[in-house]
Amino acid sequence: MTSTRRRPGPRGRAVLLVLPALVPVVAVVGAALTSAALLSLGLAPLVGEPRLSLDAYRDAAGDLGTGIGLSLGIAAAATFVATVVGLCLALAATAAVRRSRLLGALAALTIPIPHLVGAAAMGLLLADAGFLARLLGVDPSSWPPLVGGPLWAAVVAEYAWKESAFVALVVAGVLSSRAASYGETAALLGAGRWARLRHVTLPLAAPALGGAAAVSFVYTLGSYEVAALLGRAHPEPLPVLAYRLFTSIDLAARPQAAAVALTTAGLALVVVLLSLRALRRLAAER
Amino acid sequence: MSGGALRLAGLTRVHGTGSAPALDGFDLEVPAGSCVAILGPSGSGKSTVLRLTAGLDEPTAGSVHLDGVDLAGVLPERRGMAMVFQRPLLFPHLSVRDNVAFADRVRGVPRRTARRRAEEFLELVQLGGYGGRPARALSGGQEQRVALARALAAEPRVLLLDEPFSALDARLREEMHELLADLRMRLDPTILLVTHDHAEADTLADRVAVLDGGRLLQAGPMRALYARPASLTVSRLLGGRTEVAGVVRDGRHESPLGSLDLPAPVPDGPAVLVVRHEAVQVTTAADPAADAVGSAVRVRPRGLRALVTVEVTGDGGTTTVDAELGPGHDVAAGGTVGLRLPAGDRWVVPVDDAADDPVADGARA
């Protein structure tokens, strides 16, 4: 005879355990995207009759175009620098000989610094009368416009700085657990320093490096405060553009803000899917 | 502490719909105070028996009875069992003493009392004075002793042992066997033991149940199983090495070894002769009492004794017989020897599909 008291089976228990997290995520993400979509399509206007239209997208098209290019450019530049520097940090922090504990610790301590604080620090460092200009003895008039300049150098520097620490930690985590023993085996098989790096360490680090780069890219793409603080007024990256439109006194700009937000979300989603595919292909090659 | 009587009836466990059952209609009696071993290769379902008995998994069909009470729907913590796994699983956040005191603590026994009793059980496994150590500071053998003490301190009516000694080296394993024999004499627990090692089952258990592919193949005292295995599979699981294919006619087994008398009546037809290598006596080729003569093709030392494989050619082909030499006795590889197969130790089993041409397979390890 089976039990008379029905207890939920392992599957039932698992579902009960996952629901408290799943429900708020689905509710918030679903409601936010739906509400933004309705707003951007003119179906939930703050004033007037709901009417399906692409006006918001049409009105924002110009700014949207430059915003997309700018946001992608900033994210790409910052991610590239972060990936290269982060990999170097990880290699130094997990090297078999003369491992640098200091670099590992410094990278770890950089993680909890809020991006906004990083932006403030970069401002103090890179502004035309900033710390770096003083250190190098360059007059403000001949100091390149890093903050608020046309190349968005301070913005890229801030993201590259913070995300390099993130990349370093992720890659070092993988390397420290696996690379040492593989490296020793490779050395016993006669592989030199560069051969070990090329044929053992880099392939081992590649999936983690790619994953971390994708996360950094998507984060940079959707982050507001750094570009708002260290960037220039025009042109605007997508988050800054959306924020300006959303907080504008003109209520008609709200649907445009929603259109920009949805575009950014779509862009982020495409990046995520592309990197997942690339990572899967990388895994399949093994 | 004295154990209860355990009875498993028709236990069946199917993991997923459509997959083969991990356990299929398993019946077993474990009388109070006895030790029964379940012997089987990995994947045979023997650990499933323990998990179902302990209530960690629910059977698809069948029941577990303890002292006549059906335990269906009884939670694992209320079954009065304790289990020692192959891994010691000492809680790493507790000291050795608090590990042993765990069962008492979760039952609400005051900490001081529980710890005092824990020390007693640590003494019992010869680890008195180790109580204050962190669980991670022990060697493998010590860890497994603490695991045993922890299970015993729970005063289980049935002690379940899931290959508890198989991760230990040979010397530690022997020590643990002696310890368990000693504990049985002192505490008289009911033990259900799972192992893949027939020697361990022989050492520890009163009775053995042989399990393969989720089915009970044979059960009984170990000696009876050694002497009269029900099938080739059982013979092999018990370490049987000699398998001579042939035909039974009028109570005699005819094979390349010749026509041999069988101790018990057997129906006519194809049958495989099995003889324990411990029972086979190696003599000279000239021995008139030799049942067969052949050449020693392989000699493997095993401590003081040696295991010799003898190839015999006779009517209808060639076969091999394994024999264990007495201490100091030696045979040169390639030499011709005589074999005595005592009539009482001959046994035939049906030719089953598990046998992939055992005659040609003389080099079986």
Place this chain on the structure above:
Amino acid sequence: MTAVRAVRAASRTGRTLLALWLVLPLVPLLLWAFADRWTFPAVLPQEWGTRGAEEALAAGAGGAFLTSTLLGAVVALLATPLGAMAGRALASRQVPAGTAVLAVLLSPLALPPFAVALGLDVLLLRLGVPAVGGVVVLLVVAALPYTTLTMRAAYAAHDRGFEDEARVLGATRWQTVRSVQLPLVAPALAGAAFLAFLVGWSDYIVTVLVGGGRLTTLPLLVASAASATGSDAQVAILSLTSILPPVALLLVVGSLGRRRR
């Protein structure tokens, strides 16, 4: 011999540059925080003092510190148990369509926070959800990917045998969770809670968009000081105040994790 020396020298230079890369942005922060006067082109402040701190306090740094701490704590308190339960379920591989469920739980990582906040803001207003509640819900959802991932990894490495053993020894389901499971995953729980705290502690855009001025957190003060001119000392001291608690927490969590191992 010289080749080895050259490699060693190059590696030392590389490491120095990497250390500089990590530390240099924080140096002006430390200097400005205690500078009363630091005019161009001086490399070090001319007058040291506490002007920045006084300005920060006058701007409401005390209250903002408390608000930020509370926000981080509430987010951690909610997101950690939810993430732990989800992580446990996902690690057990018993969740139907587990990969899809995980993808949904991680989706806040991929979605720009401003887009979610902006989309939800209108809805929250219409539903009449209090601003502070909206901020907390959004930040908990933003923190759930971190806590879920951390706890899923912890439970995947966790040996279920310990819990079976505890059950057989007489512990009830709840006793097993309390006295075996939670102590064993405690370091991961601390790590998950730390990450969730960081989400609440560092957030800017959600607080600005959804908070509707009800919540003044440290990041808001940093941003307003940094966008004004001539308040570099105040920016620096506010920034330092935003860095120190999480760094201290990180050290505590890190030492906890090491002791457990």
